Amino acid sequence: MKLARIPKKTVDIISTIFNGFDGALIVDEKGQIITITENYAEVCGLNREDVEGKHVLEVFPKSRMMEVLATGKPIFAELWEAGKETVFVTRVPITSNGRIIGAAAVSVFRYMDEARSFAKRMKSLDQELEYYKSQVRKLSGARYSFDALVGTSLPIVNAKSHAQQMAKNKAPVLITGETGTGKELFAHAIHQASPRRDRPFIRVNCASIPDNLSESELFGYEEGAFTGARKGGRPGKFELAHGGTIFLDEINELPNHVQAKLLRVLQEGEIDRVGGTEVSYVDTRVISATSANLEEMVAKKQFRPDLLYRINALLLRIPPLRERLEDIPLLSEHFINTCNYELGTAVSGIDPRVLQAFANYEWPGNVRELRNVIQRACLNAGSDIIRINHIPNESARFINQKHEPASMNLQEHLDEVEREFIANVLKSVRWNRNKAAQILGIHRTSLWAKMKKYDLLNE
């Protein structure tokens, strides 16, 4: 092999150094390959001995080594196809006494591998992050739409249509109403119907966060903000709800110092994490709910008037159940269906006398109370229809208190008692009609007739 102007000793030294790299190639001033690293030759599917001594363009027709030799200018970090690999290659001229006597090309496959696996890991982390984000969205997202809000009474239809209007813009909404009226359901539905429906819906129950944590819970904190603060800090609920909706449930429970900070977020759209120095902009819609009277709280200096003014740009009042008693049959049917589905009961309906009793009750716990009563009645009824005797004792006491003298005549009451007695006897003899008739002291055909009358045949 002719080494042209580069002395053998120099080539040896350079080769030794270059062998430390994965891919290196040296040509002389004419472009003849003086040396190539084993690794480079292998990646290109070549034999090292066959290559050395050949002209670089003969081996690599697209090589730019001749350009380096001609111009004396290096070409840095250019993408180069070396066999199956794509690598970055840097080409530099080799000079001696101001004369170009050759050129060297260097690339590092090892780093490329690492770069590639790094890129792959980044990609899979990205995918993982996207997956977790979607899970968070699913878990914390809004689950109910307006369709889930049962009721055809004028007050509920009005509330729904107001809420639907509110869904269209970004102004803060304050939902008021007694406990169990469906405030949370409405908050979900507004988010679901809003242009933000594909973004997060984050619920914060202001009553359940300890006072000293509510600021960091809402606005996040930076590393070292307080003892026990997590490394790297943590985003707050406002940041998590960016682009979506934050639902501040039981907002009346928000401590005073947090009220001040919330006011700023609502005014400026800016948050600063606890212990942080930078502010960041968040685009989060605020829906708050309360069953407390915030005006009274303002009068008692328990709630900031300026905050109340901000959060109730749009005010949605959910009427109590006693103002929409005509919804009870539909709601009852709805809860029977969900019970059958969730608890595996097979309740087929509800005795009109039960509905009548319901209509005479005040329902201080509103829809939630109705749901609970129906749920327990379903478990008692099994596969029957819900009758007065299926209503749990403690509820029956309240529900009956107003209606009893008026809503049942003597015969109805006697029927009720007779039905329950017969059902209990039948149960005690595992529905053996002969034995039951014996115990009851009536004929079998008469028992059958009564079972038919009281809808006990399918038990």
Ligand SMILES: Nc1ncnc2c1ncn2[C@@H]1O[C@H](COP(=O)(O)OP(=O)(O)OP(=O)(O)O)[C@@H](O)[C@H]1O
């Ligand atoms: N219109 C409705 N249709 C169907 N279910 C309803 C309706 N309103 C309320 N509910 C049900 O009643 C229960 C109570 O509703 P929700 O939790 O939204 O009440 P709330 O006003 O937030 O009560 P609280 O003030 O006690 O938090 C829930 O199980 C909810 O699904």
Ligand SMILES: [Mg+2]
């Ligand atoms: Mg609620």
